[in-house]
Amino acid sequence: MCTDASALVEAIRSLAVRGAPLLGIAGAYGVALAAARGFDVAEAARALEEARPTAVNLSVGVRRAQDAHQAELARTGDPTAAAVAALAAARALHQEDAEASARMAAHGLALLDELLPGGGHRVLTHCNSGSLVSGGEGTAFAVALAAHREGRLRRLWVDETRPLLQGARLTAYEAARTGMAYTLLTDNAAGSLFAAGDVDAVLIGADRIAADGSVANKVGSYPLAVLARYHHVPFIVVAPVTTVDPGTPDGASIEVEQRPGFEVTEVAAPHVPVTGAGGGIPVAPLGTQAYNPAFDVTPPELVTAIVTEEGVVSPVTAEALAELCARARGAALG
Amino acid sequence: MCTDASALVEAIRSLAVRGAPLLGIAGAYGVALAAARGFDVAEAARALEEARPTAVNLSVGVRRAQDAHQAELARTGDPTAAAVAALAAARALHQEDAEASARMAAHGLALLDELLPGGGHRVLTHCNSGSLVSGGEGTAFAVALAAHREGRLRRLWVDETRPLLQGARLTAYEAARTGMAYTLLTDNAAGSLFAAGDVDAVLIGADRIAADGSVANKVGSYPLAVLARYHHVPFIVVAPVTTVDPGTPDGASIEVEQRPGFEVTEVAAPHVPVTGAGGGIPVAPLGTQAYNPAFDVTPPELVTAIVTEEGVVSPVTAEALAELCARARGAALG
Numbered sequence: 148m149c150t151d152a153s154a155l156v157e158a159i160r161s162l163a164v165r166g167a168p169l170l171g172i173a174g175a176y177g178v179a180l181a182a183a184r185g186f187d188v189a190e191a192a193r194a195l196e197e198a199r200p201t202a203v204n205l206s207v208g209v210r211r212a213q214d215a216h217q218a219e220l221a222r223t224g225d226p227t228a229a230a231v232a233a234l235a236a237a238r239a240l241h242q243e244d245a246e247a248s249a250r251m252a253a254h255g256l257a258l259l260d261e262l263l264p265g266g267g268h269r270v271l272t273h274c275n276s277g278s279l280v281s282g283g284e285g286t287a288f289a290v291a292l293a294a295h296r297e298g299r300l301r302r303l304w305v306d307e308t309r310p311l312l313q314g315a316r317l318t319a320y321e322a323a324r325t326g327m328a329y330t331l332l333t334d335n336a337a338g339s340l341f342a343a344g345d346v347d348a349v350l351i352g353a354d355r356i357a358a359d360g361s362v363a364n365k366v367g368s369y370p371l372a373v374l375a376r377y378h379h380v381p382f383i384v385v386a387p388v389t390t391v392d393p394g395t396p397d398g399a400s401i402e403v404e405q406r407p408g409f410e411v412t413e414v415a416a417p418h419v420p421v422t423g424a425g426g427g428i429p430v431a432p433l434g435t436q437a438y439n440p441a442f443d444v445t446p447p448e449l450v451t452a453i454v455t456e457e458g459v460v461s462p463v464t465a466e467a468l469a470e471l472c473a474r475a476r477g478a479a480l481g
Numbered sequence: 482m483c484t485d486a487s488a489l490v491e492a493i494r495s496l497a498v499r500g501a502p503l504l505g506i507a508g509a510y511g512v513a514l515a516a517a518r519g520f521d522v523a524e525a526a527r528a529l530e531e532a533r534p535t536a537v538n539l540s541v542g543v544r545r546a547q548d549a550h551q552a553e554l555a556r557t558g559d560p561t562a563a564a565v566a567a568l569a570a571a572r573a574l575h576q577e578d579a580e581a582s583a584r585m586a587a588h589g590l591a592l593l594d595e596l597l598p599g600g601g602h603r604v605l606t607h608c609n610s611g612s613l614v615s616g617g618e619g620t621a622f623a624v625a626l627a628a629h630r631e632g633r634l635r636r637l638w639v640d641e642t643r644p645l646l647q648g649a650r651l652t653a654y655e656a657a658r659t660g661m662a663y664t665l666l667t668d669n670a671a672g673s674l675f676a677a678g679d680v681d682a683v684l685i686g687a688d689r690i691a692a693d694g695s696v697a698n699k700v701g702s703y704p705l706a707v708l709a710r711y712h713h714v715p716f717i718v719v720a721p722v723t724t725v726d727p728g729t730p731d732g733a734s735i736e737v738e739q740r741p742g743f744e745v746t747e748v749a750a751p752h753v754p755v756t757g758a759g760g761g762i763p764v765a766p767l768g769t770q771a772y773n774p775a776f777d778v779t780p781p782e783l784v785t786a787i788v789t790e791e792g793v794v795s796p797v798t799a800e801a802l803a804e805l806c807a808r809a810r811g812a813a814l815g
Binding site: 304307308309310312315316319320323329330331332333334335336337338339340342366367369370373374376377403408411412414430431432434435436437438439440443444 | 638641642643644646649650653654657663664665666667668669670671672673674676700701703704707708710711737742745746748764765766768769770771772773774777778
């Protein structure tokens with residue numbers, strides 16, 4: 148349990164709290180918490196935003212609560228009222244996220260049915276994008292779940308998602324408890340499924356979408372996009388509009404978080420005795436350096452469609468995304 | 482230590498003994514062992530051949546020792562002389578494999594230098610293909626090692642190679658002990674290296690090469706071939722001529738071994754207390770099914786070159802491979 152913002156920063160860094168939409172909600176609640184406890188709100192907001200540099204939803208959530216706090220403080224001069232306003236902003240974001248999940252699921256399922264008229268979808272997903280990362284049922288996973296509920300999901304292929312195994316640990320759990328037909332695989336084995344013609348669509352979430360439509364998501368997404376293109380399989384990104392960052396012009400401008408090498412050089416598992424510096428058991432020779440980017444970037448030309456709560460963007464272009472964002476702002480103001 | 486052929490079969494199944502060339506040598510010694518101990522040689526040969534269905538070198542090695550045994554038995558009627566002949570055949574194969582490694586390394590380095598005239602090669606490899614799988618210095622790894630010795634290897638990128646982590650456990654060890662500059666990565670992160678332009682060539686081994694040039698190798702090789710093609714990076718297969726199986730016409734005819742799901746659903750590491758059915762710690766929910774092919778198949782059009790001890794085949798065509806095999810047979814007879 149996180150009783151102050153610095154504990155939350157640590158929870159975000161260590162990925163105990165993770166997933167793009169949930170990071171936004173957590174960031175907003177973190178600011179509200181700092182305000183309620185009388186900490187320096189600006190400092191807490193900065194620390195929270197910096198906990199994961201790639202996730203744009205995190206800073207969107209943080210800023211929304213911070214803006215509400217500042218506005219109320221300027222209006223009333225009352226720190227308690229400002230803290231209440233920050234909490235209200237966090238709760239509103241939480242609620243909106245749940246509603247956005249449901250709308251993304253509906254738009255995504257309609258797109259799947261349009262692209263794959265036969266039904267019986269065999270969907271491959273990577274990392275975790277269900278209710279564990281969302282105020283609602285998630286992003287990409289929510290689309291698969293909607294297909295499952297309508298009897299149109301034949302199988303969910305679950306990439307284990309090294310190094311932290313979010314697919315094996317989290318997505319397999321969400322698939323099992325919702326009664327889906329699912330199969331786990333090493334990320335390596337996805338190629339064999341494509342080659343055998345056993346993947347009808349790839350569905351993934353996103354941590355940041357640049358203005359040009361470049362998609363930052365969990366490392367391993369880009370190789371799937373290349374495989375999907377090579378095999379003429381739709382590659383579909385599902386994310387709330389807040390994931391689109393007009394301030395990031397293109398893929399090259401996305402800062403990709405580099406994580407510690409021990410996530411790769413050591414094996415971590417519950418009840419494993421700690422012997423390595425990272426808290427796991429070394430599997431590689433001592434002193435081995437690892438390249439461990441948390442995310443990769445898929446260029447827009449490899450993305451078949453971006454599904455948001457405000458509708459589907461396909462083909463993915465800067466103009467279409469800008470129009471979507473304008474429409475979403477209009478809806479928020481209206 | 483394997484003191485009879487059935488222990489060796491188990492060691493091959495569990496991958497304690499693994500890697501295409503070494504499997505051939507082990508298979509030949511296994512037959513020699515069965516003969517020396519007075520077991521049924523035909524039965525031992527069959528069990529050894531069936532221990533790993535995809536690895537053609539295994540059956541080539543087994544048959545060579547078995548043929549030597551049969552021929553001597555037919556000639557002399559003396560089981561002891563026949564056992565000596567089987568052992569001599571195994572030793573000859575072992576010696577030839579060491580010499581073949583050296584020749585593959587020389588051919589491979591010449592090819593690298595031709596394809597990448599600037600030197601400073603940054604080579605990506607998958608699984609393990611060094612002296613741990615060979616009578617000599619291996620196949621793909623031997624080429625990287627030759628480049629390193631000539632001062633022309635800038636970096637070896639080592640895919641960890643899930644599920645059994647042969648890259649992290651074995652290739653990283655071989656790279657470290659030979660003093661190479663190397664970096665370990667999850668198989669997922671290879672895409673980011675390609676996208677950044679940090680891979681100059683991919684070098685892998687092979688477990689079986691069909692007559693049309695389709696290459697069966699450790700699962701995860703095919704996705705690398707697709708990435709390499711997308712990024713215009715040479716994808717080079719290094720394997721002894723015995724890996725080419727004229728009896729397998731094409732990729733679709735290659736039987737791909739499916740391995741137990743617990744290799745994916747459980748984490749295994751030294752000193753880890755056993756709680757799962759497969760001897761590791763479950764990371765996925767109980768009852769999770771896994772898709773776990775040991776190998777994948779890369780079609781010839783994605784293979785830039787096949788490097789053998791008899792020379793380089795590029796472009797990879799059925800005709801060029803048939804000619805290579807004929808030349809190798811001629812060399813063996815001469």
